[in-house]
Amino acid sequence: MTSKNSSIGIFDSGVGGTSIWKEIKTLLPNENTIYLSDSKNAPYGEKSKQNIIDLSIKNTDFLLHQNCKLIVVACNTATTNAIKVLRQKYKIPFIGIEPAIKPAALKTKTNKIGILATKGTLNSELFAQTSSTFREHVIIKETIGTGLVELIEEGRINSTEMTELLNTYLQPMLENEVDCLVLGCTHYPYLIPQIRKIIGDQIQIIDSGEAVAKQTKSILEKHELLNTNSKKGKHQFYVNKSKKTLEILLNKYENVISVEEKEF
C-alpha cells in the first residue's frame, strides 16, 4: 500500500528529467523522490511509438516495485507517446510533460514561436492535437534537436559540437523572427546558457518544468497524498549506464542519498 510517506517516482530516457526533479524538490521540499534515468536506452526520440511505450512500462514497473505513490513522466517524448497507455494500464496517478505551446502562443507578439523538441515528440498525435488549436493564429517553427540529448548524456554540454548543433537549429528561428522559444525536451534546460549566447535576450525561453511541479502538487493534494512530514525529503537516483553525468548534474543538491548504477 502506498501512503503519504511513499516516494514520488520520476523517470526519463536519461538525465534530462532532473530539470523537472529540481522544480519538484523546490516546490515540495518534504517529498521523497526516486528518479530513474534510462540512459542505456536514450535517446527515446528516435524510437518507434511501441518501443517508447514498452520502455515506459518497464520504467513504471520498476518505480511501482519501489512503492511510489505517483509517477512523473519527466520526458516529453514518453508523455506524448505513452502516457495514455500508462494511465489505462495502472491505477496510480501519472503527471506528464508536454511542450509549452499554449503559454508561448499567449505571449508571442510576432505570432511566431519556435519549438525545439525530439522527433518522437514532434511527430506524436498528442503534439499534433495540442498544437493544432494554436496554428490558426500562430506560426510554429518546429525543429528536431537531433544529437542534443546524446551530447548531454555524455556530459558534453559546453562542447564545440554542441555550439555547432545549436547554431544550426536556432539560426533559422532567428531568421523567422520567433519571439518565444519553447524547449520541448527536459534535457534542453541544461542548454539555456548556450542557447542565450546564440539568440540573445530578446526571445523568451519557455519550458514546462514549473508547471509540472505545480500539477504534481495539486494531484497529490487531490488524492490526499501530500507528505506531511516536516523533515526534508530524501532523493534516490538509479541509472542503467555510467552515473558520471548524473553525479555532475546533482553535485550541488542536498539530500541526494544515493546515485546508483543498476540494471533495469
Ligand code: DGL
Ligand atoms: N528528456 C526527453 C524528452 O523530454 C529526451 C527524449 C530522448 O531521449 O530523445 O523528450
